[in-house]
Amino acid sequence: MIPESETEGRPSRPAPIGAPPVIDMDDVVHTFKGRRALDHVTFQVHAGSLHGFVGPNGAGKTTSLKLICTLLRPQFGEVRVFGKDVVQEQRAVRQKIGFMPDHFSTYRQMSVQEYLDFFGAAYGLTYRQRTETIEQVLSLVDMDGRRNDLISGLSRGMQQRVSLARVLVNDPDLLLLDEPASGLDPHARIELMEILKALQGMGKTIFISSHILSELAELCDSVTIIDRGRVKYSGSMTGLLDRTGEHPTYRLTVGNESEELIDHLREIPGVMLAERIPERPEYRISFDWTQTTTNDLLRAIIERGVIVQGFVQHRKHLNEAFLDLTERGIR
Ligand SMILES: Nc1ncnc2c1ncn2[C@@H]1O[C@H](COP(=O)(O)OP(=O)(O)OP(=O)(O)O)[C@@H](O)[C@H]1O
Numbered sequence: 001m002i003p004e005s006e007t008e009g010r011p012s013r014p015a016p017i018g019a020p021p022v023i024d025m026d027d028v029v030h031t032f033k034g035r036r037a038l039d040h041v042t043f044q045v046h047a048g049s050l051h052g053f054v055g056p057n058g059a060g061k062t063t064s065l066k067l068i069c070t071l072l073r074p075q076f077g078e079v080r081v082f083g084k085d086v087v088q089e090q091r092a093v094r095q096k097i098g099f100m101p102d103h104f105s106t107y108r109q110m111s112v113q114e115y116l117d118f119f120g121a122a123y124g125l126t127y128r129q130r131t132e133t134i135e136q137v138l139s140l141v142d143m144d145g146r147r148n149d150l151i152s153g154l155s156r157g158m159q160q161r162v163s164l165a166r167v168l169v170n171d172p173d174l175l176l177l178d179e180p181a182s183g184l185d186p187h188a189r190i191e192l193m194e195i196l197k198a199l200q201g202m203g204k205t206i207f208i209s210s211h212i213l214s215e216l217a218e219l220c221d222s223v224t225i226i227d228r229g230r231v232k233y234s235g236s237m238t239g240l241l242d243r244t245g246e247h248p249t250y251r252l253t254v255g256n257e258s259e260e261l262i263d264h265l266r267e268i269p270g271v272m273l274a275e276r277i278p279e280r281p282e283y284r285i286s287f288d289w290t291q292t293t294t295n296d297l298l299r300a301i302i303e304r305g306v307i308v309q310g311f312v313q314h315r316k317h318l319n320e321a322f323l324d325l326t327e328r329g330i331r
Pocket residue numbers: 032033035036037055056057058059060061062063064211331
């Protein structure tokens with residue numbers, strides 16, 4: 001018998017409409033040697049979304065991912081993937097998912113080509129199918145030129161790409177990625193994010209874990225925040241921003257500076273603050289999200305004759321929101 005959690009405000013489960021959620025974690029508890037790693041975890045991920053899974057070290061991210069990809073069995077509660085139970089219908093679940101773990105420890109003495117071919121064969125692809133698939137996945141992760149290299153001789157970023165290519169070999173509908181961006185340089189991070197966006201555009205659902213909320217904010221449409229085995233937030237990224245109670249702030253770069261520009265910005269309905277960033281053609285603008293939307297704000301700026309060269313959300317408040325939701329200290 002699992003005791004009730006003291007978790008305040010567990011997210012409510014909306015009534016299912018149409019297709020089942022792609023991931024459905026329902027009141028999951030998981031304990032290792034008396035220490036509870038997951039404490040009544042409930043959240044859902046919907047089809048076609050790019051869903052971030054964010055939490056500090058020891059929060060329970062990898063444990064959740066292992067449950068979803070059938071490497072662990074839930075001790076209490078249910079985990080369903082595409083409506084199928086991960087214990088009762090393990091095989092059916094495995095056929096639809098691709099899991100990228102947070103390390104690349106084995107198969108190092110294989111070339112990239114051999115490694116992908118090995119997994120293709122394990123998935124039952126014919127020689128011809130494997131040749132075509134390897135071609136496609138290597139091109140997608142931009143590693144065509146390194147197919148004959150030994151995996152042990154690749155940089156970490158390249159190994160991450162090969163790992164992602166391997167996940168794509170069986171053309172999964174759901175990608176489960178455990179901290180794929182960790183250890184990557186900023187260029188490689190951006191490239192990875194672009195690949196993930198492209199995969200989402202191909203209709204795949206992507207579930208990606210990270211320690212850093214702001215890293216996923218641009219990429220993900222929805223997010224679950226977990227800390228010490230408990231879900232602190234699960235829902236849309238915009239919902240999280242609203243919850244912070246802060247007014248969204250943007251950095252506007254203009255191509256035609258003028259004396260009157262600041263007044264034009266301040267007179268836009270809903271704008272609470274507009275200030276020039278010293279010695280740059282840039283302005284910081286905050287607006288009241290209960291009165292206007294980002295879309296309307298940008299339209300109003302353009303209608304006032306401003307040539308917009310950049311319009312980027314200021315992310316500081318996201319990190320603050322994350323720290324507010326999670327606790328400090330060793331888990
Ligand atoms: N195989 C295991 N044996 C014992 N304890 C475990 C095992 N796997 C996980 N744990 C414990 O479960 C808790 C959650 O671990 P988990 O790996 O899921 O966290 P995480 O969010 O992935 O952390 P990180 O960001 O460091 O990867 C931790 O307290 C961890 O020590």
